[in-house]
Amino acid sequence: MMLEKPPILPNITRLTVLQGQFRVSAGPRVELSTVLGSCVATCLFDPEAEVGGMNHFLLSEPPASHASEEVDVHYGVYLMEMLINEMLANGARKSRLRAHLYGGANIRAGMAQIGTANANFARVFLERERIQLVREDMGGVSARRVDFRPASGLVRCRTVSSTEAPDTKPIPRAVPSRGEVELF
């Protein structure tokens, strides 16, 4: 099970996970870090394989012409799958995965509640994939900084000034290279 407040260790290699990225590591001196506003970060950990990973995503809103107010979850599903596949490639098993979710704040008043939509998507995804959610710290109006030690599962989440959070913009719905088809 993941614990909080990782101890300060010397010679830590800190890797930043930016929006749209994911990283997996079993390195005992690796720390994965990110700052979140309305984005959500998923931390996955397999306690038996001692490997962990983090992704950082922001779902896009549908185009104005779209009748539904639902966000486009394609990119979220994609980044979740990329993270899970990389975990499995590094010795993890899906049935052993434990998850933490962070972020999903609605920082800027007047904007669409995209943080809430991100948080809801992440919860539903984990439930649908039967991945155990052991802790979440989502919602509210504050930015968060997350530091995660992937080899031990230790994680620290603290609120930070919203000026530290990246100026999040939803991923454009139509990525030029998205879904490229090649028929043989």
Next chain:
Amino acid sequence: MTISTRILTVDDSASMRALLNHALTSNGFEVAQADDGVAALEWLAVNEVDVVITDINMPRLDGFGLIEQVRGGTRHRDRPILVLTTESSDEKKNRARRAGATGWIVKPFDTEKLVAAVRRVAH
């Protein structure tokens, strides 16, 4: 009377299967789902299909194994099989081609491109 195209989607992610199911059924296709290659072969043993859409990374039997077994069998050996995957390496794409895949689609999928590909191979 028009008979709808029957598609089997094979993916171990329930979320991805749900996305595919929504995208394909809303475009008039009839969709069945399997969560890995073994479940797909069991379904194919007793059902008819027009197009198979399969992921690569799956437990028990992956997409490569599924394609090889379908091509090596008799019942559905000529059916089009589209690979839908997060994999981007040419090595894996070529492996799928050698195994007998009909096409290669990169996730996250675009519904219009996916539907166009299905219609093109299903005729």
